[in-house]
Amino acid sequence: MRALCMPQGLSxxxxxxxxxxICSARxxxxxxxxxxxxxxxxxxxxxxxxxxxxxxxHRDGRxxxxxxxxxxxxxxxxxxxxxxxxxxxxxxxxxxxCIVPYPALKSLCREIGSxxxxxxxxxxxxxxxxxGQMMVLGSLSADERVAAFLLDVSERNARRGYSSAEFxxxxxxxxxxxxxGMTLETVSRTLSRFQKRGLVDTQGKHIRIVDLEGLxxx
Amino acid sequence: MRALCMPQGLSxxxxxxxxxxICSARxxxxxxxxxxxxxxxxxxxxxxxxxxxxxxxHRDGRxxxxxxxxxxxxxxxxxxxxxxxxxxxxxxxxxxxCIVPYPALKSLCREIGSxxxxxxxxxxxxxxxxxGQMMVLGSLSADERVAAFLLDVSERNARRGYSSAEFxxxxxxxxxxxxxGMTLETVSRTLSRFQKRGLVDTQGKHIRIVDLEGLxxx
DNA sequence: CGTTTAATTGAGGAAAGTCAAGTGAAGTGG
DNA sequence: CCACTTCACTTGACTTTCCTCAATTAAACG
Numbered sequence: 001m002r003a004l005c006m007p008q009g010l011s012x013x014x015x016x017x018x019x020x021x022i023c024s025a026r027x028x029x030x031x032x033x034x035x036x037x038x039x040x041x042x043x044x045x046x047x048x049x050x051x052x053x054x055x056x057x058h059r060d061g062r063x064x065x066x067x068x069x070x071x072x073x074x075x076x077x078x079x080x081x082x083x084x085x086x087x088x089x090x091x092x093x094x095x096x097x098c099i100v101p102y103p104a105l106k107s108l109c110r111e112i113g114s115x116x117x118x119x120x121x122x123x124x125x126x127x128x129x130x131x132g133q134m135m136v137l138g139s140l141s142a143d144e145r146v147a148a149f150l151l152d153v154s155e156r157n158a159r160r161g162y163s164s165a166e167f168x169x170x171x172x173x174x175x176x177x178x179x180x181g182m183t184l185e186t187v188s189r190t191l192s193r194f195q196k197r198g199l200v201d202t203q204g205k206h207i208r209i210v211d212l213e214g215l216x217x218x
Numbered sequence: 219m220r221a222l223c224m225p226q227g228l229s230x231x232x233x234x235x236x237x238x239x240i241c242s243a244r245x246x247x248x249x250x251x252x253x254x255x256x257x258x259x260x261x262x263x264x265x266x267x268x269x270x271x272x273x274x275x276h277r278d279g280r281x282x283x284x285x286x287x288x289x290x291x292x293x294x295x296x297x298x299x300x301x302x303x304x305x306x307x308x309x310x311x312x313x314x315x316c317i318v319p320y321p322a323l324k325s326l327c328r329e330i331g332s333x334x335x336x337x338x339x340x341x342x343x344x345x346x347x348x349x350g351q352m353m354v355l356g357s358l359s360a361d362e363r364v365a366a367f368l369l370d371v372s373e374r375n376a377r378r379g380y381s382s383a384e385f386x387x388x389x390x391x392x393x394x395x396x397x398x399g400m401t402l403e404t405v406s407r408t409l410s411r412f413q414k415r416g417l418v419d420t421q422g423k424h425i426r427i428v429d430l431e432g433l434x435x436x
Numbered sequence: 437c438g439t440t441t442a443a444t445t446g447a448g449g450a451a452a453g454t455c456a457a458g459t460g461a462a463g464t465g466g
Numbered sequence: 467c468c469a470c471t472t473c474a475c476t477t478g479a480c481t482t483t484c485c486t487c488a489a490t491t492a493a494a495c496g
Contacts, residue, residue, distance in 0.1 A: 054349075056349055056350070056352075056353050058353060058357060058358075062357050063357075064352065064353040064356045064357045066349045066352050066353065067349075077342065077345055078342075078345055078346055078349060079342070080338050080339065080341065080342025080345070081339060081341075081342030081343040081344075081345060081346040082342070082343070082346065086346040086349060086350075087349060106331075106334065106335075106338075109328075109334070110327075110328045110331070110334060113324075113328070116324065116327070116328060117324075120298050120324075120341070121298065121299060123298065123299075123338070123341040123342070123345065124295065124296075124297070124298025124299030124300070124341070125299035125300070126299075126345050127295055127296055127298070127299060127341065127344050127345055127348065128296055128299040128300065128304040130345065130348035130349060130352060131272075131274055131284045131285075131296060131304060131305060131348060132274070132304075133352055134274075134282065134284050134348060134351055134352055134355060135274050135276060135282040135284065137352060137355035137356050137399060138282045138355050138396065138397070138398070138399035139276060139280050139281075139282045139396075139399070140276075141451080141452095142451075142452065172473090172474065172475085173474075173475065173476090174474085178356065178357075179356070180356070181355060181356035181357070182452070182453085183452075183453055183454080184474090184475080185452090185453075185454085185455095185475095185476085185477085186451095186452060186453075188475060188476055188477080189452095189476080189477080191476095192476070192477080204460085204461070204462095204474080204475075205474095359483080359484095360483075360484070390441090390442065390443085391442070391443060391444090392442085400484075400485085401484075401485055401486080402442090402443080403443090403444085403445085403484090403485075403486085404483095404484060404485075405443095406443060406444055406445080407444080407445075407484095409443095409444095410444070410445080421493095422442080422443070422492080422493060422494090423442095423493090
């Protein structure tokens with residue numbers, strides 16, 4: 001659990017302090033929201049098991065998936081800016097999260113320099129990740145977007161010690177499409193074409209990457 | 219200058235401490251890079267005068283404008299995540315920036331709680347802003363993107379005490395297009411159409427918003 | 437004031453979206 | 467545990483939006 005909740009580089013002492021901080025865990029049913037856009041920001045979360053999506057809504061009701069969080073990844077940073085969550089976080093499958101109260105985390109960051117660094121990195125990485133996604137949405141073709149997405153998930157799986165070649169993606173085609181700025185039909189067609197070209201092997205939500213290099217060259 | 223470099227809510231004492239931190243200012247010529255993608259991350263900046271764009275490059279060389287910074291806004295946060303800048307920052311006109319050394323800022327954040335809050339907010343706001351841009355790129359039509367962009371710049375101008383109705387945008391149509399995920403021709407056509415519909419009045423880089431409500435309804 | 441760079445506009449084409457029908461997978465209740 | 471209902475996915479035909487290429491005009495910089 002330690003490894004899952006706050007994976008990177010803290011000393012044992014720091015981990016103990018952090019563990020004291022994590023008051024509780026919570027389980028979230030598939031489709032249920034851990035928090036909603038507009039909710040007061042109290043906690044940062046770490047996905048312990050399962051996976052979640054973050055969703056942002058335009059005033060006219062249109063929704064866009066802004067992120068995917070796999071087990072081990074942080075969640076909730078969208079609340080720091082305005083003391084209120086800017087996105088909603090919805091479970092893609094039955095999941096559990098660790099709860100890290102933000103005020104306590106802030107104090108800890110003032111006590112322990114490496115904890116401060118860790119939080120800053122978390123925030124900074126999120127900024128870079130999102131800038132990368134802006135690049136995907138703004139500059140890549142549909143094929144390139146889907147390929148980039150599969151490679152991203154693959155790499156994140158690898159980092160968590162799972163297979164980079166084969167995984168279950170609990171998002172629907174619609175979620176993927178929303179995240180990638182295209183329709184669910186285009187996602188489906190693109191995956192079918194990739195399959196014909198021998199790049200991937202998809203059966204619904206189960207995805208196997210057959211030709212990694214080929215996918216990188218798309 | 220105080221107001222420009224770190225506008226929001228610090229006590230006078232804190233401001234003094236912060237000022238001690240801002241070792242220097244720097245001027246950047248139009249077209250010149252304040253920092254480049256890959257440069258080591260040492261400082262955060264605040265635009266003191268002028269304006270800048272941030273640009274991210276794909277490995278194949280394609281570039282995407284990922285942000286616009288007006289006077290008074292923070293710059294350089296894309297370096298925190300990896301100790302290396304993920305974007306390049308290029309001046310859109312002759313500009314000056316305040317330089318805030320990051321290590322010193324970190325220390326100050328451990329001393330002064332409100333400074334820590336301020337930095338967290340800066341990071342958090344950036345995260346929310348970028349998520350909003352993902353939404354723009356992923357869900358809006360060309361017309362809606364241009365309208366949203368003009369309204370965003372207008373609002374940011376207002377917040378800085380300038381006219382919300384009339385301003386100079388030093389970006390080229392190509393920069394705007396890149397930021398909004400469309401071609402420069404489409405930007406140009408869209409602005410022309412807006413002009414015919416009596417929503418805006420543009421003459422090159424000078425933009426006047428004629429019908430704010432109309433623009434919001436696009 | 438001339439030269440370079442940026443912006444506008446038009447015509448034609450390509451990529452992705454929409455609508456629609458059919459198939460398959462998954463969750464629910466008897 | 468199976469049948470049923472619902473939801474998700476795939477595929478095709480057609481439409482729309484935006485992009486590409488090209489020519490012209492306007493603005494900006496040295």
